[in-house]
Amino acid sequence: MDDGTTDTAKGRLKRAAGDLTGNDDLRREGKVDEAAGTVKEKVGNAADKVKDALRSDDDRDADGER
Numbered sequence: 001m002d003d004g005t006t007d008t009a010k011g012r013l014k015r016a017a018g019d020l021t022g023n024d025d026l027r028r029e030g031k032v033d034e035a036a037g038t039v040k041e042k043v044g045n046a047a048d049k050v051k052d053a054l055r056s057d058d059d060r061d062a063d064g065e066r
Contacts (some may be wrong), residue, residue: 003040003041003044004036004037004038004039004040004041004042004044005037005041006037007033007034007036007037007040008033008034008037008038008041009037010030010033010037011029011030011031011032011033011034011035011036011037012030012034013030014026014027014029014030014033015027015030015031015034016030017030018030
C-alpha cells in the first residue's frame, strides 16, 4: 500500500510549479495531492497501530496470558 509519500511529494512539486508559473490551478492541484498524501499516511499509521495491537493480543493468547 502506498504510504502517501508519493502523493505528498507530487503535490509539493505541483504546488512549486504553480507558484513559479503563477498557475493557480496547478497550485490548487498540488495542495489537494499533498492533503491526500497526508491522509493516506495517517490512515496507514492508524492501520499499523491496530495491526500491532491485534498481534500483541494474539501473542498474549498464545502464551496463555490474559
